[in-house]
Amino acid sequence: MPNDRNEWAQRFAEFLVEAELLLAKSEECLSHLQLIRNDKDAVDCMLSTLLKLANKADALALEPVSGFSLHLHGLLTQAQDHVDLHAQALEALKDCFTLIAWQLELVDLSTGQLSLDDSEQTSLIEAFAFQVGQSQFQPPMHAKPLSLVSC
Numbered sequence: 001m002p003n004d005r006n007e008w009a010q011r012f013a014e015f016l017v018e019a020e021l022l023l024a025k026s027e028e029c030l031s032h033l034q035l036i037r038n039d040k041d042a043v044d045c046m047l048s049t050l051l052k053l054a055n056k057a058d059a060l061a062l063e064p065v066s067g068f069s070l071h072l073h074g075l076l077t078q079a080q081d082h083v084d085l086h087a088q089a090l091e092a093l094k095d096c097f098t099l100i101a102w103q104l105e106l107v108d109l110s111t112g113q114l115s116l117d118d119s120e121q122t123s124l125i126e127a128f129a130f131q132v133g134q135s136q137f138q139p140p141m142h143a144k145p146l147s148l149v150s151c
Contacts, residue, residue, distance in 0.1 A: 008060070009109055015056055016104060019065075022049045022056075023101055030094055038085050047076055053100070064114050065103055068121050072096055075129055089131035096124045 029046040033039060054069035072093070085093075099120060107114050 005110065008112055012060055012107065012109065012112065015060055015062075018056060019053055019104055020101075022053045023097055025049045026053075026097055027094070030090055030097070033085055034087070034090055043076060043085070047073055050076070061112065062107065062114065064116065064118065064121065065100060068096070068100060068103075068125070071121075071125050072128070075125070075132060075134055078134060085132070089128065092124070092128040092131045096128060099124055 026046050026049045029042040029049070032042040033046075036042070050069045050073040054066045054073060057063075057066035057069065103114055103116070106116065
């Protein structure tokens with residue numbers, strides 16, 4: 001078992017570097033959207049980075065990060081063609097990215113657990129959904145529920 005734990009820790013360290021790059025890229029897209037509202041290329045880039053982050057987190061059984069990223073991806077996908085990503089929507093999205101970064105820092109390296117409740121994720125998802133006019137948001141069929149799962 002110690003080998004598995006060491007292997008996971010190494011894979012997590014590699015994931016962390018990649019996740020930080022993906023979040024930085026998402027934040028660049030967000031900054032771009034603050035200058036040029038609703039730029040399709042910036043939204044597409046953000047969608048791509050969120051999906052990559054979700055898939056990589058899922059591969060390490062980091063369900064809170066994976067599920068949250070998929071929910072954001074779903075909201076952006078549903079909203080991108082018919083919504084104005086105004087300043088409040090972008091601020092809500094920035095808060096979501098901040099939470100993801102914070103969660104990544106709090107993963108226990110020895111157990112792979114993130115011992116938090118999902119209330120902040122839920123409230124941030126609801127705030128972003130409200131800002132993009134998706135108050136009746138339903139997560140995509142492939143999205144996992146916002147729940148915490150240990151590694």
